[in-house]
Amino acid sequence: MVEPERHDRADAAIRWPDGAGEIAGLIRARNWAATPLGPAEGWPERLLGTVDLILGGGFPMAVLWGPELIQIYNDGYRGLMGTKHPAGLGEAARECWPEAWESNAPIYRRVWAGETLTFPDKLWPVTRNGVPEDAWFTLSYSPLKGDQGAIAGILVTAIETTEHRRAEATLRESEAGFRGFVMASSDVVFRVSPDWSEMRALDGRGFIADTPDPTRDWMKAYIPPDDQAVVHAAIEAAIRSMAPFELEHRVRRVDGSLGWALSRAVPILDVEGKVTEWLGTAKDITARRWEDEAALRASEARFRGFAEASTDVLWIADGRGERLDYLSPAFEQVYGIPREVALADLSVVLDLVHPEDRATFRSAMPRAVAGETVIVHYRVVRPDGSVVHLRDTGFPIRDEAGTVMQVAGVVQDISDIALAGMALEAEKDRFRTLVEGMPQLVWRSSDEGYWTWASPQWCDYTGQSLEAGIAWGWMTAIHPDDRVRTMVAWHAARSQGHLDVEHRVRRAADGAWRWHQTRSLPVRNGPTPKEPQGRIIEWLGTTTDIQELKGLQAQQDTLVAELHHRSRNLLAIVRNLARRSLPASPERSEYDSRLSTLGRVQGFLSRAQAWSVPLRDLVNAELQAVGDGTSERVTIEGPDVTLPGDKVQTVALALHELATNAAKYGAIVQEGARLSVRWRLAGESGAKRLVLEWNESGVAMPEGGPERRGYGSELIERALPYQLGAETWRAFNADGIRCTITLPAEAFGLRETAE
Amino acid sequence: MSGTGLAALRGRRILVAEDEYFIADEIAGALEGAGVEVVGPAATVGEATHLAMVERRLDGAVLDVNLRREMIWPVLDALASRGVPVVLATGYDAGVVPAAYAHLPRCEKPVPAGDILRVLAKQLTAAG
Numbered sequence: 001m002v003e004p005e006r007h008d009r010a011d012a013a014i015r016w017p018d019g020a021g022e023i024a025g026l027i028r029a030r031n032w033a034a035t036p037l038g039p040a041e042g043w044p045e046r047l048l049g050t051v052d053l054i055l056g057g058g059f060p061m062a063v064l065w066g067p068e069l070i071q072i073y074n075d076g077y078r079g080l081m082g083t084k085h086p087a088g089l090g091e092a093a094r095e096c097w098p099e100a101w102e103s104n105a106p107i108y109r110r111v112w113a114g115e116t117l118t119f120p121d122k123l124w125p126v127t128r129n130g131v132p133e134d135a136w137f138t139l140s141y142s143p144l145k146g147d148q149g150a151i152a153g154i155l156v157t158a159i160e161t162t163e164h165r166r167a168e169a170t171l172r173e174s175e176a177g178f179r180g181f182v183m184a185s186s187d188v189v190f191r192v193s194p195d196w197s198e199m200r201a202l203d204g205r206g207f208i209a210d211t212p213d214p215t216r217d218w219m220k221a222y223i224p225p226d227d228q229a230v231v232h233a234a235i236e237a238a239i240r241s242m243a244p245f246e247l248e249h250r251v252r253r254v255d256g257s258l259g260w261a262l263s264r265a266v267p268i269l270d271v272e273g274k275v276t277e278w279l280g281t282a283k284d285i286t287a288r289r290w291e292d293e294a295a296l297r298a299s300e301a302r303f304r305g306f307a308e309a310s311t312d313v314l315w316i317a318d319g320r321g322e323r324l325d326y327l328s329p330a331f332e333q334v335y336g337i338p339r340e341v342a343l344a345d346l347s348v349v350l351d352l353v354h355p356e357d358r359a360t361f362r363s364a365m366p367r368a369v370a371g372e373t374v375i376v377h378y379r380v381v382r383p384d385g386s387v388v389h390l391r392d393t394g395f396p397i398r399d400e401a402g403t404v405m406q407v408a409g410v411v412q413d414i415s416d417i418a419l420a421g422m423a424l425e426a427e428k429d430r431f432r433t434l435v436e437g438m439p440q441l442v443w444r445s446s447d448e449g450y451w452t453w454a455s456p457q458w459c460d461y462t463g464q465s466l467e468a469g470i471a472w473g474w475m476t477a478i479h480p481d482d483r484v485r486t487m488v489a490w491h492a493a494r495s496q497g498h499l500d501v502e503h504r505v506r507r508a509a510d511g512a513w514r515w516h517q518t519r520s521l522p523v524r525n526g527p528t529p530k531e532p533q534g535r536i537i538e539w540l541g542t543t544t545d546i547q548e549l550k551g552l553q554a555q556q557d558t559l560v561a562e563l564h565h566r567s568r569n570l571l572a573i574v575r576n577l578a579r580r581s582l583p584a585s586p587e588r589s590e591y592d593s594r595l596s597t598l599g600r601v602q603g604f605l606s607r608a609q610a611w612s613v614p615l616r617d618l619v620n621a622e623l624q625a626v627g628d629g630t631s632e633r634v635t636i637e638g639p640d641v642t643l644p645g646d647k648v649q650t651v652a653l654a655l656h657e658l659a660t661n662a663a664k665y666g667a668i669v670q671e672g673a674r675l676s677v678r679w680r681l682a683g684e685s686g687a688k689r690l691v692l693e694w695n696e697s698g699v700a701m702p703e704g705g706p707e708r709r710g711y712g713s714e715l716i717e718r719a720l721p722y723q724l725g726a727e728t729w730r731a732f733n734a735d736g737i738r739c740t741i742t743l744p745a746e747a748f749g750l751r752e753t754a755e
Numbered sequence: 756m757s758g759t760g761l762a763a764l765r766g767r768r769i770l771v772a773e774d775e776y777f778i779a780d781e782i783a784g785a786l787e788g789a790g791v792e793v794v795g796p797a798a799t800v801g802e803a804t805h806l807a808m809v810e811r812r813l814d815g816a817v818l819d820v821n822l823r824r825e826m827i828w829p830v831l832d833a834l835a836s837r838g839v840p841v842v843l844a845t846g847y848d849a850g851v852v853p854a855a856y857a858h859l860p861r862c863e864k865p866v867p868a869g870d871i872l873r874v875l876a877k878q879l880t881a882a883g
Binding site: 646715718719722723 | 774775776777779780798823824
C-alpha cells in the first residue's frame with residue numbers, strides 16, 4: 001500500500017463500500033470507530049478487498065476479522081443470521097453466538113492455524129421473509145491473510161443444500177413406497193402418467209379388468225359416468241399438492257357390475273424431484289360398502305321405528321328451514337292437524353301457535369339454520385280449541401365439512417310440567433300467605449345475617465322498607481347494646497347449625513325497644529362426600545316478641561327470691577322465739593345450732609342455679625360452723641357430686657350432728673385426733689350409690705359420751721333411711737366414731753365435670 | 756279438748772303417710788297415745804297406695820299431700836273407693852287440691868298433732 005492512496009481513501013471511505021445492497025448500506029452507516037476494527041478508513045487493504053468480494057458474491061459469505069472475529073457478512077448470509085441481524089454486523093462472533101461458541105471455537109482455532117475446513121449438509125435453521133425454517137448448508141471455513149501476510153481473519157462460505165436434500169429424501173420415500181406396494185399388496189396395482197391422463201399399466205387381480213398396455217381411455221372403462229367428476233377432482237387435488245391420492249369410489253368390475261374400490265396412489269419422483277409417474281393400488285371394498293349401506297339402512301329403519309313410536313314429535317327440515325322433509329306421526333296428536341298439511345306448507349304450523357308466542361316460534365328456525373341448538377317454549381291452539389304447552393328443541397345436522405345440510409328437532413308436550421309449575425306457584429302463594437299471616441317476623445338470610453328477604457310484618461313492625469331491611473339493614477332496628485351479641489350469634493350459627501339470640505327490636509309504632517327472640521335454621525341441599533350434612537343454601541328465621549314473657553320471667557325470679565328471703569326470715573324469727581321462750585340451756589344451744597343448719601341450707605338453695613348443692617360445700621359449711629374446716633387434722637375428699645334440693649336438708653342435719661359431736665367430744669376438740677370425711681361412688685358403673693365415710697381416729701373416748709340415743713342418733717339411724725332410702729352404719733370404736741352413710745342413686749347427682 | 760272427743764279413735768286402724776321422719780313420728784306417736792293402731796307410716800306415694808289397697812281393715816287416714824315431690828292423689832282414689840275417711844295435712848293452700856277432693860278436711864302445716872287427732876275423730880264419728 002502507498003501513502004497517496006490512503007489520502008484518497010479517507011474521502012472515499014464515506015461512500016465505501018459502494019453498491020445498493022442492504023448490507024452495503026448498513027456497513028456504510030455503521031460507526032466502526034466503536035468496534036475493535038476502528039474506523040473503516042484505517043482497515044487493512046486485505047479486509048477491504050475481501051468485504052468488497054463477499055458483498056458481490058452469490059453465495060452466503062462472511063468475514064470474521066481480527067482476534068475478536070468481528071463479523072461482516074453479505075446479503076446472502078443475512079438469512080443465516082436470523083434474528084441476530086442487524087446487531088450481528090460488526091459484532092464479535094463470540095458475543096453474537098454465545099450458544100454456539102463451544103462448538104465453533106475449535107473450528108476457528110484450527111482455521112487460524114491455517115487449515116481450511118468444510119462441513120457438508122449442516123442443519124442451520126434460518127429465517128426467510130421473517131419465517132423460521134430448517135435449512136441445510138455445506139459450510140467452508142478458510143483463513144484470510146492480513147496485509148502483513150499473517151492470518152488475520154476467517155472467510156465463511158455457505159452453500160445451501162436444502163433443496164438437494166429434500167429431493168433426495170422424497171426419492172428415498174417414493175422408492176420405498178414403490179417397493180412396498182409391489183411386494184406386499186394383493187390389491188390392484190396400477191401406474192399412471194404424471195398428469196393421470198394415461199394409464200400405463202393395471203393389474204386387475206380379478207377384481208377389475210387388466211390394462212396391459214398404456215391407454216388414455218381408462219376413466220371411461222373403469223369409472224361409472226356419475227362418479228367421474230368426483231374422481232377427477234381428487235386426482236387434480238393430488239397433482240396440485242403432490243400429496244398421495246386416496247379415494248373410495250365405484251368401479252366397473254370384471255363381470256360388468258359395479259363394485260367399490262379404495263384407491264391410493266403416490267407420485268414417483270426422479271432425481272431432480274420431478275414426478276415421473278403415479279404408482280397406485282386399489283382395494284376391493286365392495287363387501288364393506290354394502291355392509292355400510294345395509295347398516296345405514298338399518299340405522300334409518302331404527303330411527304323411523306323410534307320416531308314413529310315416540311309420543312314426541314320429531315321433525316327434519318331442509319338446510320334453509322323453509323320446508324319440512326320429515327314429520328313423525330305424533331305430530332297429528334300434538335298439533336291436531338294432519339302431517340301432510342304441515343309437510344306441504346310449514347306456515348300452517350305458525351298459524352296454530354298462540355299469538356303471544358309467535359315471535360318466539362319464528363325466531364327459532366333461523367337460529368338453528370345458523371348452527372345453534374335452540375330450545376323454545378310455545379303454546380299451540382289446536383283446531384278444537386284445546387291448548388298444549390310445547391318445548392321445541394331444534395338443532396343443525398351438518399355434513400363432514402361442517403355445512404348445515406338440514407335442521408332437525410324434537411317437540412315435547414310439556415303441558416303436565418307447565419301445569420305442575422303453575423301448581424308450584426300456587427304453593428308458593430300459599431306459603432307466602434302463611435308467612436305473612438303469622439305473628440312472628442319472618443326473614444330469609446345468607447350466612448352471617450345477610451338478609452335477602454323480610455316479611456311485611458318485619459317492615460310494619462320496624463317501619464323499615466324491604467330495601468332498607470335486607471342485607472345488614474335490619475341491624476339498625478336492633479338495640480345498639482344488643483348488636484354485638486347478635487353478630488356474635490350469627491358468627492357461630494354455621495358451626496352450631498342454628499341461630500338463637502335474644503335482642504331488643506325497635507317497634508316503630510311507639511318507638512319502644514321490645515325484647516325479641518330470634519331463631520333460625522339453615523336450609524341445606526343434598527349431602528356430598530365433602531359436606532355430609534349438605535351445603536347451607538340459606539337461613540330461614542323468625543323473630544318473636546318475648547317482651548311479655550321476659551316480664552313474667554322477671555316476676556317469677558322476684559317471687560322466688562322473695563320466698564327464699566321469707567323462709568330465712570322465718571327461721572330467724574323461730575330462733576328468736578325460742579330464745580325468748582326458753583331459758584338459756586345446753587338444749588337451747590343445740591336447738592339454736594340446728595336452726596342455723598337449716599338457715600345455711602336455705603342459703604345454699606337460694607343461691608343455687610340448679611336446685612342442688614355440692615356435697616363438698618355442705619361438709620365444709622358444717623365443719624366450719626363448729627370451728628374446724630381447715631384444720632390439718634381434718635381430711636375432706638371425694639368426687640364432685642351434688643345433692644338435690646329436697647334431700648339437702650336431711651343430709652346437712654346429719655352432718656351437723658356428727659360435726660357437733662366431734663366438736664364436743666371427738667376428733668375436732670381433741671388435739672392429736674384425726675377426722676377424715678371421704679365419699680366415693682360405688683356399685684355398677686360407679687354411679688349407683690354414694691358412700692360417705694365419717695372416720696374419727698386417735699380419739700380418747702370419754703366416759704358416758706357421746707350420747708348413743710338422742711336426736712342425732714335417730715336422725716342418722718332412722719330419718720336418713722326413712723326419708724332418703726339411705727343405709728347407715730355407725731360404730732363407737734375405742735379411738736373414735738365411725739359412720740357410713742350410703743345414698744341410693746336418686747338421692748344424689750353427678751356434676752358434668754365429675755366423669 | 757275433751758277426752759271423749761278422742762275416744763272415737765280407740766282401736767281404729769289409721770293409715771299415716773308423711774315423708775318427713777320426725778313429723779311422721781310425731782303424728783304416729785300421738786295416734787298411738789290415743790289407742791290407734793298405726794298403719795305405716797308411709798314415706799312414698801307408692802308405699803301409701805300399696806297399703807291403701809292391700810290392708811284389709813282401714814278406718815281412716817292422715818295424709819301429707821306431697822310425698823317426696825309426688826302428689827298423693829292415687830292414694831286418695833284408692834281410699835275413696837273403699838269409703839275410708841281422710842284428713843289431709845298440707846303446706847299447700849286449698850287451690851292445689853283437685854275439685855273431687857276439695858271437700859276433705861285439711862290441716863294446714865305447721866299444725867300440732869293434737870289438732871289432727873281431733874279433726875280425724877270428728878270424721879270417724881260422722882262416718883259412724
